[in-house]
Amino acid sequence: MSALSSPRRGGNEQGGPCSSLDCVLVLNAGSSSLKFAVYRRCRGAAWQLAVRGQIEGIGAAPHLSARDAVGEALVTPELASEVRDRRSALDFLVGWLRTRFEGARLVGVGHRVVHGGAQHDGPVIVNARVLAELHELESLAPLHQPYNVFALELLSQRLPQVPQVACFDTSFHRTLPEVAQLLPLPPELRQHGIRRYGFHGLSCEYIASVLPQAAPELVGKRVIIAHLGSGASLCALRDGRSTETTMSFTALDGLCMGTRPGALDAGVVLYLFQVLRLSSQEVETLLYRNCGLLGISGISNDMRELEGSSEPAARLAVDYFVYRAVKEIGALTAVLGGLDGLVFTAGIGENSASIRARICAACAWLGVRLDASANDAAAARISQPGSTVSVLRIATNEELMIARHTGRLLGLIQSAA
Ligand code: ADP
Numbered sequence: 001m002s003a004l005s006s007p008r009r010g011g012n013e014q015g016g017p018c019s020s021l022d023c024v025l026v027l028n029a030g031s032s033s034l035k036f037a038v039y040r041r042c043r044g045a046a047w048q049l050a051v052r053g054q055i056e057g058i059g060a061a062p063h064l065s066a067r068d069a070v071g072e073a074l075v076t077p078e079l080a081s082e083v084r085d086r087r088s089a090l091d092f093l094v095g096w097l098r099t100r101f102e103g104a105r106l107v108g109v110g111h112r113v114v115h116g117g118a119q120h121d122g123p124v125i126v127n128a129r130v131l132a133e134l135h136e137l138e139s140l141a142p143l144h145q146p147y148n149v150f151a152l153e154l155l156s157q158r159l160p161q162v163p164q165v166a167c168f169d170t171s172f173h174r175t176l177p178e179v180a181q182l183l184p185l186p187p188e189l190r191q192h193g194i195r196r197y198g199f200h201g202l203s204c205e206y207i208a209s210v211l212p213q214a215a216p217e218l219v220g221k222r223v224i225i226a227h228l229g230s231g232a233s234l235c236a237l238r239d240g241r242s243t244e245t246t247m248s249f250t251a252l253d254g255l256c257m258g259t260r261p262g263a264l265d266a267g268v269v270l271y272l273f274q275v276l277r278l279s280s281q282e283v284e285t286l287l288y289r290n291c292g293l294l295g296i297s298g299i300s301n302d303m304r305e306l307e308g309s310s311e312p313a314a315r316l317a318v319d320y321f322v323y324r325a326v327k328e329i330g331a332l333t334a335v336l337g338g339l340d341g342l343v344f345t346a347g348i349g350e351n352s353a354s355i356r357a358r359i360c361a362a363c364a365w366l367g368v369r370l371d372a373s374a375n376d377a378a379a380a381r382i383s384q385p386g387s388t389v390s391v392l393r394i395a396t397n398e399e400l401m402i403a404r405h406t407g408r409l410l411g412l413i414q415s416a417a
Contacts, residue, residue, distance in 0.1 A: 024038070025038055026403050029147045033057075034055045037049060039407075053076070064092075090154050111165065114141040115199075131153060142284060143288050168202075207345055211240070222337065226342065228325070236335055258294060261295065325359050344356050
């Protein structure tokens with residue numbers, strides 16, 4: 001395996017010497033950003049974060065930022081002349097990490113891949129056949145999939161000795177009952193794979209993995225995870241497994257998002273084509289980039305900006321965001337047959353006390369009783385002791401989930417070899 005190199009300070013997380021340090025590089029490659037994390041472990045111990053960061057502004061004014069395991073900002077090099085595009089950004093990142101982790105063993109690269117289609121109900125080591133399958137799914141997730149697959153392909157070439165593992169946002173929802181996976185179309189269309197997949201699975205899987213510690217009373221119970229970020233979806237958990245989710249065939253369905261509309265009458269799309277004569281490219285751009293919070297407000301897709309604005313259109317966008325979340329919590333509660341736990345996560349769910357408060361107030365009929373001061377203080381448990389529904393605020397960690405999957409998959413292969 002390739003040497004990525006040892007952190008300059010040798011030693012395991014307990015401070016003792018470590019003769020064999022394994023690293024996993026986690027990548028989340030987007031159109032203009034490259035998020036990354038390096039996890040390391042000393043012979044069989046748990047994966048520990050070593051560095052996390054991102055290159056933003058690829059193609060415009062690229063900038064590398066990174067933090068160490070305790071969140072301290074690292075001194076990073078200027079990028080401008082070297083990083084012109086996604087290819088050079090990846091090359092630069094690998095080179096930078098090589099010098100930073102000189103001597104450590106890179107056991108694998110774990111990639112976040114948005115769509116795994118019907119084929120993949122778990123992470124997979126990438127080969128030429130898998131790459132071809134993932135390319136075919138690009139039109140189902142045009143904001144993410146092409147860039148995820150580009151990074152997979154490039155690193156397969158650059159680091160041919162290092163296994164590349166694809167971890168899918170769809171896999172966690174493969175436990176949906178058949179009826180919930182269905183889109184009500186004729187069988188000759190469904191056989192093309194047109195069905196409900198669901199997304200944000202890595203985030204939901206992480207939350208499900210830490211929930212027993214955070215709220216032991218919810219083990220085996222009915223829980224809704226509200227992943228509210230730029231993309232937003234709800235996941236209904238029964239016994240820790242996904243049983244329903246608001247996203248569907250693509251990541252356009254369900255809740256209102258930063259630039260995506262969420263659920264939309266299919267007749268609107270027909271109208272755009274037939275009456276307003278938009279091209280398919282224009283419709284795609286509209287639905288993925290110009291709707292949702294940005295479309296309603298005409299101001300921004302950023303919740304912070306909208307919450308800070310007194311413009312009526314900004315307020316309407318926030319009202320609609322909350323309204324849709326509440327409506328779908330009601331629907332998922334009906335599917336679950338009641339509700340015992342509600343978890344807020346991702347950029348808005350973790351950071352906006354006012355959005356959490358508004359959603360919880362509208363769910364009072366379900367027995368949700370918010371503890372206002374715990375909510376304002378961003379505590380982990382934000383419901384009152386007597387609340388029928390336990391309400392939690394948990395920071396998601398998709399990167400750790402990818403590192404765990406990658407390590408586990410490669411560990412299996414190594415022991416089988
Ligand atoms: P993604 O990972 O999909 O880019 P995030 O989970 O980072 O998305 O969420 C981004 C969203 O979180 C943005 O709308 C941003 O405005 C919102 N957000 C981040 N911090 C806050 C905050 N303090 N208050 C309200 N919204 C916030």
